[in-house]
Amino acid sequence: MNHNLQHLFSIAQKPSKMGVGLMSGTSLDGLDIALCKFTGNGLSTHFELVQFITIPYPDDFKLQVQQVFARRNADLEKVTLLNAYIGSYHAELILQALAQWKVDPQEVDFIASHGQTIYHAPQRLHQHKNYPNATLQIGDGDHIAVKTGILTISDFRQKHIAAGGEGAPLALYGDVLLGNKTGQNRVLLNIGGIANLTWLPGEGDFNRVLCTDIGPGNTLIDAACRKYFNKPFDEDSAIAYSGQVNDDLLTALLSQPFFDEKAPKTTGPELFNLAMIAEAQQRSGTGQISGEDLICTLSAFTAASIAGFVKENITGDHVKIFTSGGGARNPFVIAELKKLLPQAAIEDSSLLGINPDAKEAILFALLGNEALCGEPIRIGVNPAVLMGKFCFPV
Ligand SMILES: Nc1ncnc2c1ncn2[C@@H]1O[C@H](COP(=O)(O)OP(=O)(O)OP(=O)(O)O)[C@@H](O)[C@H]1O
Numbered sequence: 001m002n003h004n005l006q007h008l009f010s011i012a013q014k015p016s017k018m019g020v021g022l023m024s025g026t027s028l029d030g031l032d033i034a035l036c037k038f039t040g041n042g043l044s045t046h047f048e049l050v051q052f053i054t055i056p057y058p059d060d061f062k063l064q065v066q067q068v069f070a071r072r073n074a075d076l077e078k079v080t081l082l083n084a085y086i087g088s089y090h091a092e093l094i095l096q097a098l099a100q101w102k103v104d105p106q107e108v109d110f111i112a113s114h115g116q117t118i119y120h121a122p123q124r125l126h127q128h129k130n131y132p133n134a135t136l137q138i139g140d141g142d143h144i145a146v147k148t149g150i151l152t153i154s155d156f157r158q159k160h161i162a163a164g165g166e167g168a169p170l171a172l173y174g175d176v177l178l179g180n181k182t183g184q185n186r187v188l189l190n191i192g193g194i195a196n197l198t199w200l201p202g203e204g205d206f207n208r209v210l211c212t213d214i215g216p217g218n219t220l221i222d223a224a225c226r227k228y229f230n231k232p233f234d235e236d237s238a239i240a241y242s243g244q245v246n247d248d249l250l251t252a253l254l255s256q257p258f259f260d261e262k263a264p265k266t267t268g269p270e271l272f273n274l275a276m277i278a279e280a281q282q283r284s285g286t287g288q289i290s291g292e293d294l295i296c297t298l299s300a301f302t303a304a305s306i307a308g309f310v311k312e313n314i315t316g317d318h319v320k321i322f323t324s325g326g327g328a329r330n331p332f333v334i335a336e337l338k339k340l341l342p343q344a345a346i347e348d349s350s351l352l353g354i355n356p357d358a359k360e361a362i363l364f365a366l367l368g369n370e371a372l373c374g375e376p377i378r379i380g381v382n383p384a385v386l387m388g389k390f391c392f393p394v
């Protein structure tokens with residue numbers, strides 16, 4: 001027998017596993033690395049976050065990825081080179097993190113890698129009737145496996161699409177396994193580049209669980225900060241608080257047809273980008289507003305689109321919203337959300353024992369654990385599949 005398969009078999013049977021989950025999100029701020037210990041699987045999963053780090057990406061790396069990221073026209077050679085480079089670079093960062101934590105790579109049973117999304121094209125975006133939903137994550141898993149010597153599970157989104165989904169949000173599976181509690185109406189809201197949520201009604205009926213992208217999280221705020229202030233993001237909302245919301249622009253932004261589409265749905269910076277802001281400014285005659293007012297309005301837009309979605313789709317008493325992602329650290333966005341949703345209790349996900357910065361990296365570790373020893377779970381209309389491709393070190 002191929003000894004990789006033997007090794008795989010023995011890992012899958014271990015009662016407790018150490019897994020590294022990796023997330024490199026649309027914000028391109030850095031690589032999130034979560035070292036997790038798992039026992040069990042499915043609804044009996046127990047996990048412990050043993051270590052977590054975000055290793056910031058150097059500016060040059062961000063510039064390289066931005067040349068192809070969410071662009072309809074990109075240099076194919078660059079995409080090909082980045083696919084190999086990112087795999088190898090992520091492996092280097094994992095080894096660096098393990099060394100810092102004094103963890104021998106041999107103690108790690110598996111790595112679960114999201115890769116870097118460079119284009120997300122559900123049918124609603126590409127509109128080609130003969131083509132399916134599609135998405136592309138690069139940073140090849142074989143490079144990670146060979147360089148670290150650790151079994152790597154990668155490319156999680158393709159199975160979801162093959163089984164009828166849009167390839168996202170995969171948060172659904174982790175949120176149901178780790179965040180579901182009978183008797184509590186819960187929303188798990190992740191504000192990353194794109195905002196998404198999972199609605200977990202307290203009666204525990206999986207047919208009523210809803211997980212969907214909502215719209216922009218930080219992506220527009222970050223893009224405008226880069227363009228007008230040469231800053232990667234609006235730290236602690238300093239710029240937003242120095243400006244004023246422009247109501248005309250806010251109304252124009254909120255009239256984007258994506259918000260009228262039925263959930264579950266997915267999106268990305270392919271739609272929510274500087275061109276979309278320019279179009280809304282033109283339509284509302286607000287092209288001359290200051291950079292401060294623009295950032296303030298975009299921050300209000302993030303909060304208003306999330307609140308609008310919650311009001312329309314989430315029913316029930318005593319709804320608790322648990323936030324995560326970098327946007328949970330944006331005080332302006334969170335204060336607006338609290339203003340717009342006075343009935344909801346809004347806290348961050350640490351109250352559930354889930355580190356809000358690590359949540360997505362934990363998700364991929366958990367999906368890796370499921371790929372090794374889980375069973376597909378049926379949750380409403382969502383694909384009941386186990387995801388991820390196995391990449392062997394030798
Ligand atoms: N102190 C802060 N003040 C304001 N915004 C912040 C702060 N810290 C982080 N952010 C925002 O969070 C972003 C990073 O968020 P996160 O790491 O969750 O995104 P991501 O994982 O790349 O996104 P996605 O989930 O869409 O893939 C930053 O780019 C910034 O906009």
Ligand SMILES: CC(=O)N[C@H]1[C@@H]2OC[C@@H](O2)[C@@H](O)[C@@H]1O[C@H](C)C(=O)O
Pocket residue numbers: 025026117120135167168169170171172192193194195196213266267268360
């Ligand atoms: C295609 C893609 O990379 N989508 C990301 C992105 O970032 C947030 C949102 O858009 C979400 O749908 C998804 O990531 C998380 C981890 C998810 O699949 O749940």
